[in-house]
Amino acid sequence: MLIKSNSIVQNCFHCGDECSNTSIVEDEHYFCCEGCKMVYGILNKTGLCNYYLLSNNPGVTQKIQIRKDKFSFLDDNSIVEKLINFTDGKQTNCMLYLPQMHCNSCLWLLENIHRINNGIIACRVNFQNKEAFVTFDNNKTSYRSVVETFTSVGYEPHISLHSFNGNASNKHDKKSLYKLGIAGFCFANIMMMSLPEYFSISTGFTALTFRYVTLLLSLPVLFYCATDFFVLAWQGLKKGYLNIDAPIALAIAITFCRSLFEIFFKNGNGYLDSMSGIVFLMLLGRMLQQRTYRSISFDRDFTSFFPIAINVKRNTGFTPIAISEIKKDDTILVYDNEIIPADAILLKGKASIDYSFVSGESLPVQKQIGEIVYAGGKQLGEKIELLVVKDVAQSYLTSLWNKDVFKHKKTQHPYIDIISKYFTLALFILCFAAASFWLVKGEYTLMWNTITTVLIVACPCALLLAATFTNGNAVRILTRNKFYIRHPNVIEDLAKINHIVFDKTGTLTHNKKINVQWNGRLLNDTEINEVATLLAQSNHPLSKVVLSHLNINITNAINHFKNHIGFGIEGWINEKHILIGSAAFVKTESVAINNTSKLFVKIDNEIVGVFEIVNVYRTGLNNILFKLKRKFALSVISGDNDAEKNNLQNMLGFSNKVFFNMKPDEKLDFIKKLQNEKNYNVLMIGDGLNDAGALKQSNVGIAVTEGNNNFSPASDAILDASVFSKLPNFLSFTQSTKTIVYSSFVVSVLYNIIGLFFALQGTLSPMIAAILMPASSISIILLTYGMSSIMAKKYKL
Amino acid sequence: MGIFIIIALISLCIAGGFLLAFLWSVKDGQYDDIYSPPNRILFDNDQSKPSSSSSETNQLSS
Structure with a gap:
């Protein structure tokens, strides 16, 4: 309704994604974002355009830009020493893990990387392990600039201190x-x-x-x-x-x-x-x-999720320091899209923290100065300064790993x-x-x-x-279908499952897709623009979501803007009094459900409608659940609010239960209860760190991931999100x-x-x-x- | 019947040679990565360089 549709769909020359507009062009090729265009520029300049001939749209999307000094911690020799294999002072050998590697083009480009950075002497790729063995000249380049060269062409190395156990x-x-x-x-x-x-x-x-x-x-x-x-x-x-x-x-x-x-x-x-x-x-x-599938890691814990270093305030300013060195009372700097490594108090900046991975909440949470932020959250927006109040090892999230379930391997x-x-x-x-x-x-x-x-x-x-x-053949068949099993014995466990527990955010719903629905009378263009003007004043995540959905240029001026924290915003635009906020804020008499995912709009004392932010369920979810509920008992446990309760209950049928606002340890206890009291063999399907305990406790834990490069919690199996709809088939097959x-x-x-x-x-x-x-x-x-x-x-x- | 023994021993030696070749190839790491080498060999070596050696493009995209 509100979205303007583009009639011409162009696919990005670099990554193959659909271009939302056709303004980014170079050499008659369209790009979806500046990042992709920049990679093309670099390759074109160095005569590496063969990259685009070997496969169609071989690139990886560059929409998420990488901060300029992201790798400044690699100037620290003590960190680099742990990452390289060998050095004689003149030449250095190192191994980089490049999870984006996926096709012939990647192989070709990476082995020709010396043409971009002439300090690199040789680069040899092990495709199956997604590793690149790089030899570089210490006089001409440094570890940091090698890493940055790979990043500049879209292959950001995954740097972690203990990812190199492939040799064993x-x-x-x-x-x-x-x-x-x-x-x-x-x-x-x-x-x-x-x-x-x-x-x-x-x-x-x-x-x-x-x-x-x-x-x-x-x-x-x-x-x-x-x-x-x-x-x-x-x-x-x-x-x-x-x-x-x-x-x-x-x-x-x-x-x-x-x-x-x-x-x-x-x-x-x-x-x-x-x-x-x-x-x-x-x-x-x-x-x-x-x-084994060496390129897939089933055993990742929180440390591989955290960054390797973070900027800490010392006398002279901010210097990058390894995460393990962070102490209580340090002041740390966290940039856009970075993970907060320890529980801390917000000192400076506007914190908008995405806890979706940690708690399952689908929308970012806003924090005021002086409030506590928990480890594992991802900062969105500007950089923030934090005062660490707990060591990394004692933070809320990491303490979950000290629970007993993580110490015992399943027999x-x-x-x-x-x-x-x-x-x-x-x-x-x-x-x-x-x-x-x-x-x-x-x-x-x-x-x-x-x-x-x-x-x-x-x-x-x-x-x-x-x-x-x-079992060996079954694992092979399932791998072909993007369902990766850790060990063939898991197949036998899967065959015994009689209760399935789902997480909601990221599992039943798409991870990043949020849909905005407008319920109310049809707004004309001026009105939409006025609403957008008011929304633009607010930093609340809901306003941002709605604003990006409206996707229009603001042309109005605003008077008497007022932000009622926790309720909503108001202001005068074009002589109209507009209020946007919760049901209580606009004093509506309509459905009085206390629902955090709704934004009511009131123009001149008339409630014109409501923006509803709804999760986008995976395609065919209704059908999947319909098939599954005939064979298994189902439950949904979510860390999110109960906005979707009715919707989910309808899909699950009324004999199955739905729980909201579940904390990670409550999820774990829920699984334990099902196993002990009802003697169920439980299959847990989740995606975030908040499910990690439950995944471990369950008889079989499946982690859903959008592309297997992404982080997923420790589990028995990894399911690629694109084949989520095949879940009933997978289960029947294992049986x-x-x-x-x-x-x-x-x-x-x-x-x-x-x-x-x-x-x-x-x-x-x-x-x-x-x-x-x-x-x-x-x-x-x-x-x-x-x-x-x-x-x-x-x-x- | 003595010829049988000789033939059998010769064949054993030949098979043993192949076994050694196999063990050597495993030790050499030929089975570590079975994707890259067959694809690497297909890449052309034509190095068309438009604006060649002055390639100092180490800036990050940001």
Whole structure:
């Protein structure tokens, strides 16, 4: 109604966003903002426009401008020393984390960055980790200017003191690749060497040589590749807990001993091929499962959310100081769009603080001088001076992290471990029964035969493979759909969910989009302009939101402007008396709901209407909730006011509950109560720091994020906001994986029964074992892969 | 039958060579990043420089 529509829609040449107007032009290219144009300018000047040819609109939007001295703290050598890898005084090596990196163009530009800053000697990109390894010349440039060069072309490095732990996981990855390679090599060659034996075509010396070569090849498999199984099994046993690795380690050990016995005393070949086959396939499954997403961090806590340094007043003026050095009674300077690091009192400036991330309030809060501001809030507008009243570690927000939930990691009890416990038990009973049967009959050789072969054949490896491959494939499918799971076990937890708790702001609603609705009589252009004139006088966040929505140039003068703090504003424009403010302020008799998100407008004693600031719900939310409420109990817990209560209640249905004004620890307690009193398996979906406790406490916590570069609280999974509408499909899909695991379990049991049929009679030949074991494993792998892919198609993933 | 042993051992040696090659490539970090190298090779090296070397554009956009 009030928005003027643009008929021509131009997309920004740099980032591809829609241009709100077509005034920003250079070289016949349109840009959405000055920032994008400036990046284009730099690239054009240095002959790097190839950037725009490699992919369409490769840039990242530059609408949020970066303050000029944002990186001045990098002049401090003590901070820089912690950030660089190596320096010899002339050259410095450092690694920068560039979360914006996303396409070919990025790769090309970043590796040609030396053409913009000639102090940079080389830049090598690791695309998967979104890292750039930079070597620069100390005489020509500095760390700060390197960082600023990257920032100037739209790749602002994420600088954090403890983000560089990539090396550890890298080493682990390499080690598992070594193990897999060696196991594969040995397995294949042992199989080949055993072929003559299967068909009994070789005799004498040949057979003997092959046998010993086989034995040699099996040694690295047992002593190097399979070590993890023994270590994990032992760790489980020490805790008095029989995990899935225990029977596997036992099976591997017994297979090996039995094979030694056969080779040296019985002139047989043993089951070394089966043993190395098990180890190889098992490692393969594990590898698939443990493939981590190095570019996504699931474990971020408040420190990665805070800036690394802040301007602190010292004798000589403001100097940047590392956050950990801030003490009580320091005076700090916080700029526009910066995070307040510690609880503090406002000394100077107009504070308009966005707590949406901390508390879930959707609108910024205004603070007067002398009021306290809490850590985690983001200052919007001018710079402010603050007096720190609490250390960073003791602030309200950080104290949340000291709660118990953050100290204990969730103990995972996947159902596979429970099955394996009974499975192993049943196996031992069967084994014991068969052994005593032969013992009674007096067949001692047959008895030993039975014991060992039963354990070899009934090894639950197919069972473990079923779970690892299903979950591994499910994680892969979900990742493809922008739903990132921290660990495959989370899939099993997701399948058990029966209660979903949502946060409102940023989860059910769009993070940054706020809609303004006008309810009242139609205003003519002059009236709109007059209202805007009055609004422009106020710094209240609501006025700002409405004003930016009206988006007009103010042409009127104002007289007798008066600001009634906490109520509203009034003034005389064009001889008209205009009041804008809360219901109480304009003395309206209409709906007397005390609602902070409404601005009433009164012109010359006539209430002409009301601006309602409403959250914009994610598209199709109604439909999503409709699907979900048929299967799950739902709740909404919000830190915001209850303006949306009726709306949400309608969408959720009346059996489900909606709570407002919830503090972070109340959210946590709410989840705890659901789990303890009602025995629910709770899925928490949230986005902000205020949900961090609840996300951790819940059985599965999903953090919703707009683009995975953004900060998200620690969680089990990260959901890209663009695929929020697929949530019901994701949940159905994870539930179907349970069926897949169970059905492949049935198949593996069938194989085991066949194997046991031979084994219990004590007549299992190495040939049957060699066919049966890999056949069962491979068919399980194919089955789980196929079925999970079919399920993914069914749920349109 | 002695020929079998020789053939088998030769094949084992060849396979072992491939295993070493694989281990070497892992150690060398060839699997660390499987996106950049195949794309890097496709970039042209034509360095069209309009206003070349005097590129002192270290100011920030603000």
